[in-house]
Amino acid sequence: MTETPSLRRRVTLSALALLATALVVFGVVIDFAFGSQVSRDLHDRLVATAARADALVATGASPEQTAAQLNGGGIRALLVTADGQAYGDPAISPDTQAGPGTALAPPAPPPPPDRRDGPGKPVGPPPPPPPPRPLDETNTAIVQPLPDGARLILVADTTQATAAVRDLRELLIGAGAITLAVAAALLIAVARGALRPLDRLTGLARAISTGDRGRRLRPDRPNTELGRAAAAFDGMLDALEAAERQAQEAAEAARRAEAQTRAFLADAAHELRTPLAGIQVAAEQLTNTADDASPDARTRTKRRLALLLSDARRAGRLVTDMLDLSRIDAGLPLRVAEVDVVGIADAQVERADMLAPQTTVVRTGVDRLVITADPHRVGQILANLLDNARRHTPAGGRITVHVEVLGPVAHLVVSDTGEGIAPEDRERVFDRLVRLDASRDRDHGGAGLGLSIARALARAHGGDLVCEPRNGGAQFRLTLPIIAPRP
Structure with missing residues (x-):
C-alpha cells in the first residue's frame, strides 16, 4: 500500500520545525553572548576600580578619601585597614568573600552616644539606623589587597544587568513566537499555491473518471518536478485514449466481420441445401433406374451417378457443418x-x-x-x-x-x-x-x-x-x- 501523507501539512510542519530550531539556536547564542559580555564588562569595571585604588594608596591618600573616590558609578567600596577599621559603604560586610550572587546586608551600626542637656537628661531619641538594602539584589564582588596591608572590597550591583538579560530573553521569545506565527501563515499560503497543480491533477482525474476524456493539464514548464508529473499524466491519458479508440475500432471491425461471416454461412447453407437435396434425390433415382440400359451404358451411368451421389453427400455434410458453426457462433441452444x-x-x-x-x-x-x-x-x-x-x-x-x-x-x-x-x-x-x-x-x-x-x-x-x-x-x-x- 502506497503511503499518501498530506504534502501541505508535511511541508508546513517541516519548515516550521526547521525555523523553530534555528530561532532557538539563535536565541541561545544571543543570550549567552549578551550575558557573557555583561559579565565581562562588570568584571572589567571592578578590575579598573581596583587598579585605581592601588594608585590612590600609592599617592598617600587616606582611607576615607580612597573609599570616597571609589564609591559611585554602580560600584560600592569598603576599605578595611590592617587594624580592622572599615571605611566606605557600611552595607558591605567586612567578611565578604569574592564571588557572584552574594547577598549583602548592612553591618549593625554602633550605638550612638547619648546627648544630654545635663547630667542624666537625654537630648532626644537616637537617629534611626540606615535602611538595609533589598535582599533580592544580585551582586558580584572582588577583594583586592592593598600595598599598605589594607583590604579593599568592591561590589558591583548586577540587578540592572540581570534585568537587561531577562528583558532580552523575553524579547527573543516574543519575537520568535511572532516569527513562527507569521511564517506558518506564509507557509500555508505558499504551500497552497505551490500544490495547486496537484489539485488540478486531482480534479482532472475525477473529470476523466466521469467521462470527460479530452481534458489535459498541458504544463507550461515540463522540466520541473510538477511539470514532468503533469506531462507524464497527459502522455498516459493520450496513450489510454488511443488504446481505447483502437480497441473500440477493432471490436467494431470484429463485430462487423463476425456478422458478415455468420450471414454468409447462414445464407450459403440455406441456398445450397435445396439444390443439393434435389441432386441427391435425382442421383438416387437414376441409380435405381440404370438397370434398363445396356450393360456398358449402365456401368458408365452408375459410375457417374455414384460420383454425383458422393459429391452431393460431401456437399451436404459441408453445408451441415457450416450451419452448425453458424448456430454455435450465435449461441447454440x-x-x-x-x-x-x-x-x-x-x-x-x-x-x-x-x-x-x-x-x-x-x-x-x-x-x-x-x-x-x-x-x-x-x-x-x-x-x-x-x-x-x-x-x-x-x-x-x-x-x-x-x-x-x-x-x-x-x-x-x-x-x-x-x-x-x-x-x-x-x-x-x-x-x-x-x-x-x-x-x-x-x-x-x-x-x-x-x-x-x-x-x-x-x-x-x-x-x-x-x-x-x-x-x-x-x-x-x-x-x-x-x-x-x-x-
Whole structure:
C-alpha cells in the first residue's frame, strides 16, 4: 500500500520545525553572548576600580578619601585597614568573600552616644539606623589587597544587568513566537499555491473518471518536478485514449466481420441445401433406374451417378457443418435431459463398426452413466471423433471408446491405432478448416470442421475436448459434467 501523507501539512510542519530550531539556536547564542559580555564588562569595571585604588594608596591618600573616590558609578567600596577599621559603604560586610550572587546586608551600626542637656537628661531619641538594602539584589564582588596591608572590597550591583538579560530573553521569545506565527501563515499560503497543480491533477482525474476524456493539464514548464508529473499524466491519458479508440475500432471491425461471416454461412447453407437435396434425390433415382440400359451404358451411368451421389453427400455434410458453426457462433441452444452416455457411445460404436468392417471398434469402461446433456449433440461429438478415427486407422486396426467417471465429470476417451498426431499439431487440429493431410481428407469428404465443431459442442456443455499424447495412434478425451449447466 502506497503511503499518501498530506504534502501541505508535511511541508508546513517541516519548515516550521526547521525555523523553530534555528530561532532557538539563535536565541541561545544571543543570550549567552549578551550575558557573557555583561559579565565581562562588570568584571572589567571592578578590575579598573581596583587598579585605581592601588594608585590612590600609592599617592598617600587616606582611607576615607580612597573609599570616597571609589564609591559611585554602580560600584560600592569598603576599605578595611590592617587594624580592622572599615571605611566606605557600611552595607558591605567586612567578611565578604569574592564571588557572584552574594547577598549583602548592612553591618549593625554602633550605638550612638547619648546627648544630654545635663547630667542624666537625654537630648532626644537616637537617629534611626540606615535602611538595609533589598535582599533580592544580585551582586558580584572582588577583594583586592592593598600595598599598605589594607583590604579593599568592591561590589558591583548586577540587578540592572540581570534585568537587561531577562528583558532580552523575553524579547527573543516574543519575537520568535511572532516569527513562527507569521511564517506558518506564509507557509500555508505558499504551500497552497505551490500544490495547486496537484489539485488540478486531482480534479482532472475525477473529470476523466466521469467521462470527460479530452481534458489535459498541458504544463507550461515540463522540466520541473510538477511539470514532468503533469506531462507524464497527459502522455498516459493520450496513450489510454488511443488504446481505447483502437480497441473500440477493432471490436467494431470484429463485430462487423463476425456478422458478415455468420450471414454468409447462414445464407450459403440455406441456398445450397435445396439444390443439393434435389441432386441427391435425382442421383438416387437414376441409380435405381440404370438397370434398363445396356450393360456398358449402365456401368458408365452408375459410375457417374455414384460420383454425383458422393459429391452431393460431401456437399451436404459441408453445408451441415457450416450451419452448425453458424448456430454455435450465435449461441447454440442445448436441449439437455438425463441421458445414458454409455448408450449413446454404444450406438456410435455400432455405427462405426458397420461403416468400417475392416477395423475393430469396441467400447470399454462402465456399463451405465447417466448425465444431463443434449443427447443429439453428444452423439454428434462422438460421431465426429469416430469418423476421424476411421479415416486415419488402417485395415486391421483398432478403435476404442472408453467411458469412465472421475469425480463429478464423465470422461469419454476415443483412441485408435493409426499414425497419430504430431505434438505440434495436437492443438491446431481444432482450428477451423485445418486438415493435416489435405488430399486424403478431401478424398474422404472431410472439410476440416469436424473437430472444431466437436470441441465447441463440448464446451457448450461446460466440458472440453483435447488431444492427448499417445504412442501408436491418436487419442481424444471428451469431458462432460455429470450435471450440465442449464442454458
